[in-house]
Amino acid sequence: MDTLIPVNIIIADRSYRIRIDPKDEEVVRRTIKLINDKILEYKTQFAGKDMQDYIAMVVLWYATEGQKGAESQPLLNEIGEKFNLIETMIDKALEK
Numbered sequence: 001m002d003t004l005i006p007v008n009i010i011i012a013d014r015s016y017r018i019r020i021d022p023k024d025e026e027v028v029r030r031t032i033k034l035i036n037d038k039i040l041e042y043k044t045q046f047a048g049k050d051m052q053d054y055i056a057m058v059v060l061w062y063a064t065e066g067q068k069g070a071e072s073q074p075l076l077n078e079i080g081e082k083f084n085l086i087e088t089m090i091d092k093a094l095e096k
Contacts, residue, residue, distance in 0.1 A: 005020060007020055007025060011039075012054065039054045042057050
């Protein structure tokens, strides 16, 4: 089992010390950057709101993006199956 490493992260100008698996560090840092960038985007679009409002909007956006990916998964599976079928057909044609 890997040892968890301590990491300082900043979300919406607040610092948090968390412990994560070393292999997840890059993904966590990219996610934190995405969240902070989205907060900044909402702050410029909706001036005068409270920081909690921005965070709530980002959480809603992030959750919605996750749902979009889940909805498209069956389509991606179907496309993958069709590519496999095409590849098999090509392989058989080349064997002749």
